[in-house]
């Protein structure tokens with residue numbers, strides 16, 4: 760009952776979050792995508808709304824219900840996601856928070872075939888030329904007055920080193936690492952919080968926890984670090 764009257768950790772805060780994969784079409788029926796269920800991002804959006812934030816969730820193609828009280832913007836490609844994110848991130852200012860959980864496709868087919876590519880009579884498979892997608896998180900972090908930016912790093916090895924490289928390269932105050940593919944599509948996860956000072960596991964004992972429980976703990980951690988970053 761007492762907890763009910765405690766001020767919420769993100770009361771009045773505007774929070775923007777990306778989630779899920781992006782889908783980069785090759786032709787009208789095929790495309791390139793990443794493995795991401797969107798579960799962690801959706802759980803974070805929900806936890807942030809419960810912590811009092813006004814949450815906008817920019818979601819790639821996933822089959823998940825929109826958390827209560829969250830404004831959802833559906834996108835398909837990385838470029839769609841960038842166009843949805845940039846003006847909203849700009850409007851946040853330093854009081855806001857941007858969390859990038861999306862598994863953005865790093866490359867897209869350089870050209871979109873107007874019709875379905877056919878196997879008919881061709882001896883050689885089609886050669887796909889790729890173009891690199893823009894880094895949405897790095898663009899937001901490089902804004903003149905960026906929000907508090909949180910990146911994610913899903914790695915298959917050397918988690919802390921890769922997460923730290925992303926922290927430095929994208930100029931972020933916090934990167935949340937997790938080791939895949941053990942986490943992909945699962946309901947539980949184990950995280951590593953990497954900042955300029957060091958690295959700390961979440962849960963603190965290095966165990967695994969349900970993604971919804973982790974989301975609440977991570978939102979509390981982000982609220983605490985944002986308050987310190989704003990000082």
Ligand code: CTP
Pocket residue numbers: 777837859860861862863864865892893894895896897909910911912913925
């Ligand atoms: N990210 C993004 N836009 C991209 C690529 C990544 O916003 N075009 C964000 C992700 O949402 C994540 C963070 O950047 O929060 C790290 O993504 P990741 O794919 O791990 O890093 P990359 O910089 O793409 O490096 P690599 O895939 O080579 O490990």
Ligand code: CA
Pocket residue numbers: 863864865
């Ligand atoms: Ca990538």
